[in-house]
Amino acid sequence: DDFDALITTDQNLRYQQNLLARRIGVIVLMTTSWPRIRNHASLVVQALNELRPGSYAEITFP
Numbered sequence: 001d002d003f004d005a006l007i008t009t010d011q012n013l014r015y016q017q018n019l020l021a022r023r024i025g026v027i028v029l030m031t032t033s034w035p036r037i038r039n040h041a042s043l044v045v046q047a048l049n050e051l052r053p054g055s056y057a058e059i060t061f062p
Helices: 034-039 041-050
Strands: 005-008 025-029 056-059
Touching: 005 041, 025 041, 034 041, 041 056
Parallel strands: 005 025, 025 056
Antiparallel strands: none
């Protein structure tokens, strides 16, 4: 089954939206620094591969 995913840097999203009512998976990147995200893109890919509909994940970058 296919589903949508939302990738964002909005760390307040879980407090602003009712994520349980949604069927999309949400990944929050805990930095807005593109160089850090780009250097650790494999972490984002791994999180996408493990994401399930309605789930929520936060990625902290080294």
